[in-house]
Amino acid sequence: MEIKEIQEEIIDEFSMFDDWMQRYEYMIELGKSLPLIKEEFKTDDNIIKGCQSKVWVHAELEENKLVFTADSDAIITKGIIAILIRAFSEQKPQDILNADTQFIDEIGLKEHLSPTRANGLVSMIKQLKLYAVAYQTQIEE
Amino acid sequence: MLDIKKIREDFPILKREVNGKPLVYLDNAATSQTPQQVIDAIVDYYQNYNANIHRGVHTLSQEATDKYEQSRIKIQKHFNAAKSYEIIFTSGTTHSINLVANGFSSLIKKGDEVIVSAMEHHSNIVPWQMLCERTGAVLKVIPMNLDGELLMDVYEDLLSDNTKLVFCNHISNALGTINPIEEIIEKAHKVGAAVLIDGAQAAPHLVADVQALDVDFYTCSAHKICGPTGEGMLYGKEEWLNKLPPYQGGGEMIAEVTFEKTTYADLPHKFEAGTPNICGGIAFGAALDYMNAVGFEEIAKYEHELLEYATQELLKIDGLKIYGTAKNKTSVISFNIEGVHPYDMGSILDKLGIAVRTGHHCAQPIMDFFKIPGTVRASFAFYNTREEVDVLIAGVLKAKSMLL
Numbered sequence: 001m002e003i004k005e006i007q008e009e010i011i012d013e014f015s016m017f018d019d020w021m022q023r024y025e026y027m028i029e030l031g032k033s034l035p036l037i038k039e040e041f042k043t044d045d046n047i048i049k050g051c052q053s054k055v056w057v058h059a060e061l062e063e064n065k066l067v068f069t070a071d072s073d074a075i076i077t078k079g080i081i082a083i084l085i086r087a088f089s090e091q092k093p094q095d096i097l098n099a100d101t102q103f104i105d106e107i108g109l110k111e112h113l114s115p116t117r118a119n120g121l122v123s124m125i126k127q128l129k130l131y132a133v134a135y136q137t138q139i140e141e
Numbered sequence: 142m143l144d145i146k147k148i149r150e151d152f153p154i155l156k157r158e159v160n161g162k163p164l165v166y167l168d169n170a171a172t173s174q175t176p177q178q179v180i181d182a183i184v185d186y187y188q189n190y191n192a193n194i195h196r197g198v199h200t201l202s203q204e205a206t207d208k209y210e211q212s213r214i215k216i217q218k219h220f221n222a223a224k225s226y227e228i229i230f231t232s233g234t235t236h237s238i239n240l241v242a243n244g245f246s247s248l249i250k251k252g253d254e255v256i257v258s259a260m261e262h263h264s265n266i267v268p269w270q271m272l273c274e275r276t277g278a279v280l281k282v283i284p285m286n287l288d289g290e291l292l293m294d295v296y297e298d299l300l301s302d303n304t305k306l307v308f309c310n311h312i313s314n315a316l317g318t319i320n321p322i323e324e325i326i327e328k329a330h331k332v333g334a335a336v337l338i339d340g341a342q343a344a345p346h347l348v349a350d351v352q353a354l355d356v357d358f359y360t361c362s363a364h365k366i367c368g369p370t371g372e373g374m375l376y377g378k379e380e381w382l383n384k385l386p387p388y389q390g391g392g393e394m395i396a397e398v399t400f401e402k403t404t405y406a407d408l409p410h411k412f413e414a415g416t417p418n419i420c421g422g423i424a425f426g427a428a429l430d431y432m433n434a435v436g437f438e439e440i441a442k443y444e445h446e447l448l449e450y451a452t453q454e455l456l457k458i459d460g461l462k463i464y465g466t467a468k469n470k471t472s473v474i475s476f477n478i479e480g481v482h483p484y485d486m487g488s489i490l491d492k493l494g495i496a497v498r499t500g501h502h503c504a505q506p507i508m509d510f511f512k513i514p515g516t517v518r519a520s521f522a523f524y525n526t527r528e529e530v531d532v533l534i535a536g537v538l539k540a541k542s543m544l545l
Contacts, residue, residue, distance in 0.1 A: 020160070021492055025543055028485075052500065053484050053514070073514065074482035075544055114488065 003095055006087050007103035014107040023112070027079030034082040037069040048127045052116045053077045055124065059131040065090050066135055068128065077117070080109070081124055088128050093139065096132035101125050143439050148524050151176040151431075155524065162494025165529045165536075170314050170473050170520035171498055172364045173345055175428075179367055182427035186420045194419055195393055195410075209419055212426030213409070219429050220359065221350040222376050226408040229382070230422050233373035234341040235264040237360035238308075240375055240412060241337055242268035244385030249305055251277030256299055256334075258309040259285045260316060262504045265308055265339045278305070285510070289316035289465040297328060304334040311343035315504040315518065316465025317448075317473030319343070326356050335381060341365055341373075345522065346444060346471045348437050351376050363421065368428030372421030375412070382408050389414035440523040444472040447521045451530045458537060464507075464516055475502075475516035478537070481544045483515045489540035490517075495533055 001009075017023045037046075041058035048055045053074035059066050068089040072078040087103065088096050104110055104125070110118050149155050152174045157164050166174060186208070192201035194209050210225075217225040231237045249255070255269055259282050273280045283296045291309075300307075307329040312319050322338050329336045337358035340349055344361040351359050358381065362373040377385070387394050387405055392415040396404040405411045432440070451474055455461055460479040477483060487499030498518040501508045508515055519533055 024489065024492060028543055053482055074484045076485045076488055077482075114491065117484070117488070 003087060003091055003099040007099075010083060010087065011103055011106050020112050023108075024076065027083070028075050029079070030082040030086075031072075031075045031078030031080075034071070034078050034085070035069060037071045041069065042071060048120070048123050052120060055081055055120070057081065057124070057127055057131075059128075059135065061093075061135050061138070062090075064092060064139060066093050066096060066132060068131070077120065080113075080117075080121055083109070084124055084128060088132075093132040093136035097129060097136060143435065143443050143523060145443075145524065145526055148435065149526075151178065152524055153177060153180070159494040159496070160492050165495045165532045167519040167521060167525065167529070167533060168496045168498050169345070169522035169525075170342060170365070170502075170518065172370065173367050173522055174524070175369070176367055176431050178431050179369070179424050179427045182424045183369065183420055186423055191420070193416055205419055205423075208423045208426075209417075212422050215426040215429050216374055219348065219433070220376055221352050223352060224379060224408075227376055227379055227382065229375040229377065229409045229412045230417050230425075231360075231373045231375050231412075232371050232418065233362040233364070234339055234360045235268075237358075237373055237375035238265055238337065238339065239268045240388045241358050241377070241385065242272045243388050245272055245306060246275050247386055248384065249276045249278045252303065253278045253305045254281055254299075254301065254303040255279070255306040255308070256281045256283060256296070256304060256329075257307075258283045258291055258320065259510065260289060260291070260313040260318060260320075260504070260507055261308075261310055261339070262314050262502065264503070265310060266506070269306075269308060283309070285318075288467050289313065289318045289470075289507075290467045291318075291320060291325075293321065293324060296325065300328060300332045300334070302332055304329065304332050306335050306337065308337040308339065310339040310341070311349065312340075312346065312471050312473075313465065313504075313507075314342045314473070315475055315502040315507045315516070316467065317470040317475070317520075318465055318467040319469040319471055321469075322356070323354060326354055330355065342471070342473075345432075346437075346441055357381050363425040363428055366428055367431055368425045369418075369421045372418050372425050374425070379408065382412070385412075387411050387414070391415050393417075435523060443523055444521055447525060447527065447530060448472040448474070450527055451519065451521065451533070454530060454534045455537070458534070458541065460541075461537070464511055464513070472521040473518060474520075475518045477513060477516055478541055478545075481541060483517045485544050486517045486537070486540050489543060490533075490536045493532075493536045493539065495536045497533075 042056045046056045055072045057070045068085045070081045154174050190201050190204040192205045194206040213228050214225050216228045281299050284292050326336045335357040340359050340361040345366045359376040364370040393410045394414040396406050464475040483499040500515040
């Protein structure tokens with residue numbers, strides 16, 4: 001599935017909920033189901049700066065597609081990174097670079113997070129894109 | 142007995158809703174709310190006599206100067222300082238501590254020792270570390286036990302003829318511990334060391350008598366005692382304030398300036414460079430008037446009841462641990478639930494309209510001591526109610542069921 005289609009799927013899912021407690025519950029569920037990163041990748045190098053809770057993200061290239069794995073010590077943060085990974089994992093680096101992140105605004109995520117968590121969300125997106133830049137360069141070489 | 146219903150009427154903000162729920166404000170250790178009486182004092186200043194102070198000959202300037210200096214006297218009386226000029230207006234506790242730490246640069250030399258407690262917030266650690274870096278002095282730490290109480294016998298061992306300064310908070314912001322400052326001061330004085338007590342967390346709950354304590358420096362911030370932000374005070378014994386050089390230059394702190402030499406103003410103006418927070422200073426006095434009218438003895442008694450009730454109810458929650466269980470503590474409860482990150486708990490509680498603090502509370506060494514990333518901190522003020530404690534308990538249970 002293309003990034004755009006996945007993002008629309010996520011928007012549809014979030015539109016089913018009436019209030020923000022339900023959306024939080026859903027994010028927590030997503031967090032709980034996030035495939036965990038391998039322990040060896042939970043290093044300081046893989047910590048995303050700008051998050052108040054700890055978030056580790058690892059990326060590797062498999063058949064020219066980027067596969068992200070992640071973890072966090074806070075479950076809501078884990079839910080947020082789970083949503084981002086669902087939208088961007090197993091995609092070509094160039095597609096990740098070209099993708100917009102409008103869906104985050106459409107599901108209202110940013111406005112319903114505390115400013116510190118919203119900053120963390122921006123940092124997470126930035127980090128995923130940085131991985132895409134790095135691997136795209138690797139592919140081109 | 143306090144009439145809480147009537148008191149709550151004084152705080153317009155307590156009527157608002159957050160996320161569609163009635164606000165339950167339990168972040169009082171970070172900042173307290175402001176009563177209408179203080180808001181009125183702020184409005185009155187800007188509406189009726191907003192002017193720069195001390196040097197204006199016009200009426201507005203005279204009125205503003207009078208009110209500002211009256212406020213200084215209110216603060217002097219509240220803390221029982223011997224002289225009004227021993228009260229220095231600052232922007233708050235952090236500013237006060239930095240003022241003293243900077244001043245001591247010229248009084249401390251390499252090899253001297255300064256002692257800090259293990260339960261300080263960053264504002265009462267970093268300025269002293271900077272002082273040590275500048276002077277070559279050594280920073281020593283009074284350790285604490287798992288209840289969050291200072292090990293006073295170790296403190297005694299740390300003291301020596303080399304000790305020049307001891308600084309400690311009166312009440313810990315992260316743990317609620319009320320420290321034995323009388324003993325800390327007395328023992329420090331025996332070796333000739335000066336003592337600075339950070340009273341930021343104590344000022345909303347009790348009245349410190351600086352003369353009875355015989356403390357050298359005492360600080361507090363107005364915004365934690367129903368006053369405005371950006372305003373606070375430093376009490377210093379006259380002899381110490383005379384020894385310290387000015388912290389910043391300009392404005393009211395000068396006596397005479399020539400390009401060859403400048404002489405400094407007398408106390409307190411020597412430490413009050415530039416145009417001060419005039420409105421803030423006046424509102425600080427109004428806040429003390431308000432708090433004193435409510436009555437500190439009644440406040441302490443009521444808050445203690447709230448603390449006991451909240452502690453008892455929180456401890457009924459499976460997996461909940463309270464950090465800071467000192468015998469002598471104030472209305473601050475720092476806790477975690479096993480397996481729940483404090484940020485997650487704080488986020489859910491916010492959605493339920495409950496304002497608590499989460500994180501390390503600017504006291505990372507305390508979190509390192511307990512090997513935790515942070516805590517959820519509920520801190521109560523005299524306008525909080527048992528019903529609000531019940532809302533907190535229900536919120537914690539709801540969050541726990543969602544997060545685990």
